[in-house]
Amino acid sequence: MKEIRTDFQKLFDESKDEFLTYFTDLIRIPSVNGHKTYQAPFGIGPKRALEYILNLSKKLGFRTGQAGNCVGWAEYGPETEDYFGVLGHLDVVDVVDDWNYPPFDLTLREGYFYGRGVLDNKGPLLSTLFALYLIKKQRIPLNKRIRIMFGTDEEMGSRDIPYFLKEQKPPYAGFTPDCKFPIVYGERGIVDLTVTLPITDGSLEQIDSLKGVFDHSFLPDYAAITVNGKKTEYHGKKAPSNAPDMAKNVLPELVEDNQDLTGQTGKLFQWLNRKIANQYNGKNLGLDYQDEDSGELQLSFYDLEKGIDELNFSISMRYPVTISEDMILRQLKSQFLKRMELRINRSFPSTVKDKDLSYMQKFSKIYEEDTGLNGEPVTTTGATYAREMPNIIAFGPSFPGQKGIAHKGDEWLKYSDWLMMMQIYYDCFISELVDEQ
Structure with a gap:
């Protein structure tokens, strides 16, 4: 494993400018839930964001698909029957007049991103896509299929997931980057x-x-x-x-x-x-x-x-x-x-997963190695896609001590945290998807 992992900072720096451009473009789409319209069950804003990220995924060389015009995905690795899944969301809550920065633009100031969705959940979801892209860029062979899924209705009750499950099987395991670190095994x-x-x-x-x-x-x-x-x-x-x-x-x-x-x-x-x-x-x-x-x-x-x-x-x-x-x-x-x-x-209702699942144990250890923090699995007061998608747990993006950031003005994400979560996800993907024999 140590031989496979490389200098992540160097890898990131090679693609940093294009990553920031893509991040900016996605934040500029006001993907607030709206009225159902043609091929857009949760409004035109979320659908525009979905179309953007699917086109971006194709540009980055991934296989893509979508279900119900509301959940899309980017895939990499062999086309096996089972897959490891990452599930985040592109829809955002609406804004009111409590912003000092333009809510639908990406502002980077003194080491912090500001904008609606930088934390909840466009920034973290992009970090998983970019982490996978860096693995693909290195041509590291995967022995399992990974699918990064882009939802469009998490904020209004996850009505998009039944559309997906009607057409697609769930992952054998996976996470949503829409809660907090370390691994969340239970949601109240x-x-x-x-x-x-x-x-x-x-x-x-x-x-x-x-x-x-x-x-x-x-x-x-x-x-x-x-x-x-x-x-x-x-x-x-x-x-x-x-x-x-x-x-x-x-x-x-x-x-x-x-x-x-x-x-x-x-x-x-x-x-x-x-x-x-x-x-x-x-x-x-x-x-x-x-x-x-x-x-x-x-x-x-x-x-x-x-x-x-x-x-x-x-x-x-x-x-x-x-x-x-x-x-x-x-x-x-x-x-x-x-x-x-x-x-x-x-x-x-509450949802609780087994803390001893092998991938949860591996990811907890990687989190500890990358951050130097305690990786013992925790519970949360939040509500995530883990309640709706089988075999999914929450993992990231907020680090310990970070609370009360989403759903209000001047939503923020530290640049260094975005880089750290990307590295964590990069290392976790390799640990789960690469044959080390």
């Missing part, structure tokens, strides 16, 4: 829900308006409420919904400031303040479950809205791998006010 269960309280006593009239920038993917940094003609605005700090401790969520302060509302409306605001607003582990609801592998349950309060004759709030919970959604919902409902109604928006 996720349930995202909206609770509605009908307001029948006229007390909703106290609230003239209630608005904000609300989405399940992040904790809000802006909201405004007008009560009896007086408007109050709240400004905070946005963070992804799986990192509530990194946000300054505006909703707890808004709820706390309006404890003097009366009637059924006031009772809901008081309940929210007491049960949900100022804690992230569900303790006040009796939901502070935890286990050794996962740690504590994580609760994110991300939406509060006024309807015509009701109030709605939304929360998401990421719960330990040893806990079931049924346990979560039973306990939550036991804390409800009368007439509260629950609707589930998204639901993903």
